[in-house]
Amino acid sequence: MPRDMLTGSRIRERRAIKGLRQADLARQVGISPSYLNLIEHNRRRIGGKLLVDLAEVLGVEPSMLTEGAEAALISGLREAAAEAGVAMAETDRAEEFAGRFPGWAEVLVWSHRRITSLERTVETLSDRLTHDPRLAASLHEVLSTAAAIRSTASILAETGELEPEWRDRFHRNLNEDSARLADSSKALVNYLDDTEASADHRGAPQEEVEAFMAAHGHHFPLLEAGAGDLDAIIASAPELTGRAARQVARKILRQYAADVVAMPLAPFSEAVKAQGLDPLALAQAFAVDLPAVFRRIATLPEGVLPGEVGLVICDASGSILFRKAITGFALPRHGEACPLWPLFSALNRPLVPIRRRVSQLGRAVAEFDCLAIAWPDGPPGFERDPLYRSIMLILPVRHGEGDGATPQPVGGTCRVCPRSDCDARREPSILSEGF
Amino acid sequence: MGRHVLLIEDEANIAEAIRFLLTRDGWQVDTHADGSDAVEVVCAAKPDLVILDMMLPGKSGMDILRELRAIDGLHDLPVLMLTARGQSRDRDMAEKAGVSRFMTKPFSNIEVLTAVRDLLAQASRT
Numbered sequence: 001m002p003r004d005m006l007t008g009s010r011i012r013e014r015r016a017i018k019g020l021r022q023a024d025l026a027r028q029v030g031i032s033p034s035y036l037n038l039i040e041h042n043r044r045r046i047g048g049k050l051l052v053d054l055a056e057v058l059g060v061e062p063s064m065l066t067e068g069a070e071a072a073l074i075s076g077l078r079e080a081a082a083e084a085g086v087a088m089a090e091t092d093r094a095e096e097f098a099g100r101f102p103g104w105a106e107v108l109v110w111s112h113r114r115i116t117s118l119e120r121t122v123e124t125l126s127d128r129l130t131h132d133p134r135l136a137a138s139l140h141e142v143l144s145t146a147a148a149i150r151s152t153a154s155i156l157a158e159t160g161e162l163e164p165e166w167r168d169r170f171h172r173n174l175n176e177d178s179a180r181l182a183d184s185s186k187a188l189v190n191y192l193d194d195t196e197a198s199a200d201h202r203g204a205p206q207e208e209v210e211a212f213m214a215a216h217g218h219h220f221p222l223l224e225a226g227a228g229d230l231d232a233i234i235a236s237a238p239e240l241t242g243r244a245a246r247q248v249a250r251k252i253l254r255q256y257a258a259d260v261v262a263m264p265l266a267p268f269s270e271a272v273k274a275q276g277l278d279p280l281a282l283a284q285a286f287a288v289d290l291p292a293v294f295r296r297i298a299t300l301p302e303g304v305l306p307g308e309v310g311l312v313i314c315d316a317s318g319s320i321l322f323r324k325a326i327t328g329f330a331l332p333r334h335g336e337a338c339p340l341w342p343l344f345s346a347l348n349r350p351l352v353p354i355r356r357r358v359s360q361l362g363r364a365v366a367e368f369d370c371l372a373i374a375w376p377d378g379p380p381g382f383e384r385d386p387l388y389r390s391i392m393l394i395l396p397v398r399h400g401e402g403d404g405a406t407p408q409p410v411g412g413t414c415r416v417c418p419r420s421d422c423d424a425r426r427e428p429s430i431l432s433e434g435f
Numbered sequence: 436m437g438r439h440v441l442l443i444e445d446e447a448n449i450a451e452a453i454r455f456l457l458t459r460d461g462w463q464v465d466t467h468a469d470g471s472d473a474v475e476v477v478c479a480a481k482p483d484l485v486i487l488d489m490m491l492p493g494k495s496g497m498d499i500l501r502e503l504r505a506i507d508g509l510h511d512l513p514v515l516m517l518t519a520r521g522q523s524r525d526r527d528m529a530e531k532a533g534v535s536r537f538m539t540k541p542f543s544n545i546e547v548l549t550a551v552r553d554l555l556a557q558a559s560r561t
Contacts, residue, residue, distance in 0.1 A: 136520075140490055143519035144446050147540035151452035154544040159459070166455065173448040427524065 007051075008042040010065045014058040015040075029053040064099060073098045076109030083112070123330070123412075138191060141184040148177045208245035209252065210323055212237050218324055219301045223257050224265045230254065252322065256299060262288050263296045269304045272297075277305065277395065279371060280353070290353055290373045294393040298324050310368075310394030312343055315377075316387065326394050328366035330412030338411040339424045343392035346372040350388055357397065359407040367397040367407050440551065441482035442466045443473050443499070444517065445491050449540075453486065456544050457551060470494035474502045477509070484555055486547075489518035489525070497532055504533040513554035517542070 015025050026036040029050060038044040046054075047066075055062040074094050081089035090097075098105040152170050156162070162170075215237075222228035230253045240246045263286045275281050279293045286293070298311035310326025318339075323331050331337070337344075342356040353373045360366055371393045376386035411417030414426045440457055444450040445468045454464045467476050471493025477485060485503075489496035496516055503509045516529050519540045529537050536550050 140519045143540045144449065147517075147519070147542060148446055148448040148452065150541045151449060151456070151544055151547075155452055155455060158544070169451070170455075173451065177448055 006042065007046055007066050008040045008044070011046075011054055011058070012040040014060060014065070018058060020057075025054070025057060028057045064095070073102070073105055073109055076112065077105060080108060080112035083116075134191065138184065138188045142181065142188055145177050145181040145184060149174060149181060152177065205242055205244040205248050206320070206323075208240050208242060209248045210325075212239040212245075212249055213252070213324065215239055217302070218299050220253070220256060220299075223253065224260055226257075226260065228253075228257065230257070255295065259288075259292055259296050259299070262286060262292060265300075268296060269300065272300070272304055279393070289375065291375055291389075291391045294371065294373075294391050297393060307396055307398070311391070312337075312341075312394070313389060313391045314343055314347075315389050316347060318344060318347075321389070326368075326396065328396065329360055329368055329394050332413035336426065337413055338417065339426075340408065340410040340422075341392065342370040342372040343390050346374040346390045346392070347388060350374040350376065350386075357405060357407040358410045360410055360412065369395040369397055371395070438555075439463045439480070439482045440465070440484045440486060441477060441480050442486045443470070443476075443491065443496070444468065444486065444488040445470075446488070449517075452544070453547060456548060460548055460551075462551070468492075470496070470499060473499045474506075477503060477512075478506065482512075483558065484513040484515065484551060486515045486517065486551070489516055489520060489529075497528060500529070500532045500534060511558070513558050515547075515550050515554060 015022070022036055022040070023033045026033040029036075030053070031050065035044065039046050051062050051065065055065055058065070077094040077098060078091055081091045081094070152174050156167070156170050156174070220228060220233065222233065230250055233253065234240055234246050234249055237249070240249055263282075268282070268286065271282055271285055275285075277297065279290055279297070282297075283290050283293045294311060297305070298309055308326050309324070310329055310331070311322065311324040312320060312331060313322040314320050314337075318336060320331070320337060325331055340358075342354050342358070345356075346352070346354055351373065353371065356370050356372075358368050358370050360368065372390060374388050374390035377389045378387055380386060409419060409422075411419060411422070414428075417425075419425075438461060440462045442450055442453055442457075442464055444453070444466065447468070450466045450468070454466055457464045465480055465482070467473060468491075470491030473487075473491065473494065477499075487496045487499060491499070496518070500514055500516065503512065503514065510533075513535045514533070515536045515538060516534045517538050517540060518525060518529075526537050535554055538546060538550060
């Protein structure tokens with residue numbers, strides 16, 4: 001994009017920083033708001049007196065508007081400062097810094113992004129090494145077969161006089177085990193290649209379903225319209241490669257369709273806009289239970305809610321059955337999550353809704369409102385214990401929205417949780433081990 | 436010093452190799468491949484030493500070890516645990532459960548032989 005094409009974006013950004021309305025700025029420099037709008041969207045070139053006037057009103061040098069650092073660079077600097085949590089960082093001078101030292105600013109932003117990326121990689125790999133059952137089984141198979149080959153080969157090589165019957169048997173074992181090792185090694189490499197090649201690390205059915213739901217933004221317009229063919233949606237999903245994943249996805253979509261019937265999109269969206277995000281009021285208005293409302297909120301299209309929401313569902317064993325990720329709240333990909341999550345507390349008090357303000361220590365401390373409830377899944381039966389499930393809606397707390405109360409600190413999973421004084425810790429953290 | 440070893444290992448070819456090795460060294464070796472009834476098999480066989488794989492069908496080697504240590508008369512039974520999981524926390528767990536020696540796969544034959552000889556020599560001194 002030509003340099004002068006970005007000038008409008010910089011004017012828009014500086015105006016937003018100063019809190020000026022478009023009409024006010026336009027009036028102060030003697031142009032129409034519609035013309036300023038065209039400038040701000042880089043659809044009109046600008047220079048000369050108008051540029052000088054705009055810069056004066058905005059309180060910057062004209063060169064800052066025409067040659068200022070890229071917005072992305074400034075945004076990257078602010079992000080790095082926020083996540084570093086260093087109070088003395090002069091975030092209000094990020095643009096000046098980027099303007100005066102663009103090279104160093106690039107280095108800083110690049111380093112921050114690299115750290116973020118590596119942290120994610122460490123988290124994913126350690127999580128996988130620790131909890132991925134397929135990887136563990138695959139490694140066990142390789143090592144066990146290698147052990148058999150090593151022992152057998154040693155016997156053949158080191159035993160001086162070996163009866164022909166034993167020799168033949170060990171040769172046969174060696175042949176079998178070497179073929180097994182070749183197969184299991186190939187399977188392991190394929191598995192690692194597949195997961196390394198795909199950014200979403202799919203493989204297990206739940207992961208495929210998660211990728212499928214994420215690809216659709218957890219929203220299915222055809223199902224909203226009551227016209228969706230579940231089988232067709234599933235058959236056309238490249239994310240769902242396995243039969244198990246397709247079965248899980250079908251069950252979720254069937255529930256989705258039932259929720260649409262009970263809470264149609266238009267009236268539900270209207271109710272959310274009118275009443276705010278009040279799950280109890282919504283449950284009453286649509287005569288449904290809270291888990292249904294939580295699920296429905298998580299499937300609303302962009303624009304209905306002020307921001308993103310997360311959703312987690314588990315069974316009574318604590319196994320995560322469904323995840324809708326939300327920025328800043330780590331949801332472990334495999335294995336056990338943090339037992340301090342309200343999701344699990346709810347299992348201790350079925351049918352009692354609980355609401356907790358929590359903070360999760362990740363790259364930066366983020367606060368969330370977690371709403372959870374456990375409920376018996378399936379029809380009741382005599383002489384049969386109910387099977388409970390628990391669901392938790394995760395809502396981000398925006399800056400300044402806090403009520404001053406101290407949030408409950410929670411983690412993602414012990415292996416990558418930095419908290420040292422936690423009574424709920426199951427195993428040491430790789431962060432404290434200096435991994 | 437007794438010379439009876441019970442080998443609990445579900446990998447048939449590993450079991451065959453270890454059995455051959457120890458038999459050649461003068462030990463009487465019985466094998467068993469299932470974890471679910473391994474504790475009962477140990478109690479019935481009364482071996483002088485148990486070689487126990489950690490990952491077994493039916494019941495894990497770690498659970499078997501804990502159950503054995505809870506039985507009167509088996510607190511000091513030498514148990515050599517074999518595992519493909521060599522992480523320090525697995526080793527720690529095994530030590531807490533009362534393992535006598537912990538060996539990760541793939542191992543060498545001489546390591547197994549040495550471990551068996553050492554453990555039984557130690558047992559005979561106590």
